[in-house]
Amino acid sequence: MKTIRRLTLATLAAAALAGALSACAPLVLGGAAVGALVAVDRRTSGAQLEDQGIELRAANQLQAAFGQRANIAVDSYNRQVLLTGQVPDEGVRQTAEDIVRRVENVRGVVNELVVGAPSTFGQRSNDAILTTRVKAALVDARDLSAPAFKVVSERGTVYLMGRVTQREAERATQVVRNVGGVQKVVRMFEVLTDDELARITTVPSPASRSR
Numbered sequence: 431m432k433t434i435r436r437l438t439l440a441t442l443a444a445a446a447l448a449g450a451l452s453a454c455a456p457l458v459l460g461g462a463a464v465g466a467l468v469a470v471d472r473r474t475s476g477a478q479l480e481d482q483g484i485e486l487r488a489a490n491q492l493q494a495a496f497g498q499r500a501n502i503a504v505d506s507y508n509r510q511v512l513l514t515g516q517v518p519d520e521g522v523r524q525t526a527e528d529i530v531r532r533v534e535n536v537r538g539v540v541n542e543l544v545v546g547a548p549s550t551f552g553q554r555s556n557d558a559i560l561t562t563r564v565k566a567a568l569v570d571a572r573d574l575s576a577p578a579f580k581v582v583s584e585r586g587t588v589y590l591m592g593r594v595t596q597r598e599a600e601r602a603t604q605v606v607r608n609v610g611g612v613q614k615v616v617r618m619f620e621v622l623t624d625d626e627l628a629r630i631t632t633v634p635s636p637a638s639r640s641r
Contacts, residue, residue, distance in 0.1 A: 542584070
């Protein structure tokens with residue numbers, strides 16, 4: 431399934447991202463910084479673990495149900511799940527959604543599966559490269575916090591996920607639309623007010639943490 435095959439493209443994607451960011455400050459691999467940006471995920475640590483668990487459980491259940499008949503990728507952000515890829519018929523498309531909706535902790539599913547032949551390795555490679563180019567463009571946009579966005583690409587369509595303000599949502603959409611190879615942008619944002627953003631991004635001082 432596509433969820434597993436994406437691991438094969440991880441090295442390619444990492445190399446493309448490193449190349450795209452070569453003109454910026456050093457990339458810290460395995461750490462929390464790209465240049466001057468601190469990679470602060472706006473989900474709680476618990477939500478991040480839940481999303482990882484959702485992706486794993488959903489992928490396993492879809493694999494058990496369809497085997498190689500379907501080419502499905504599962505991406506979860508704050509328990510909202512995106513399904514992309516190709517399936518042989520409408521019945522499989524709906525069944526896949528039903529399976530994922532029943533996975534523990536899932537609060538919603540956006541079903542972007544299409545009926546058709548599985549994407550080729552070349553198409554998946556292009557999507558991996560496109561994702562890294564989009565991420566690099568978000569880093570270059572200094573008025574955005576790139577780590578706030580999760581990026582998924584499927585045959586030229588870019589899906590943007592994250593907890594962002596309305597301004598960030600509009601600005602990110604503008605940036606991504608100008609990336610070469612992007613045919614369409616689909617937004618799956620959880621929109622925050624400025625006050626909500628301030629609350630989740632405020633870092634307590636050392637003194638307050640020690641109390």
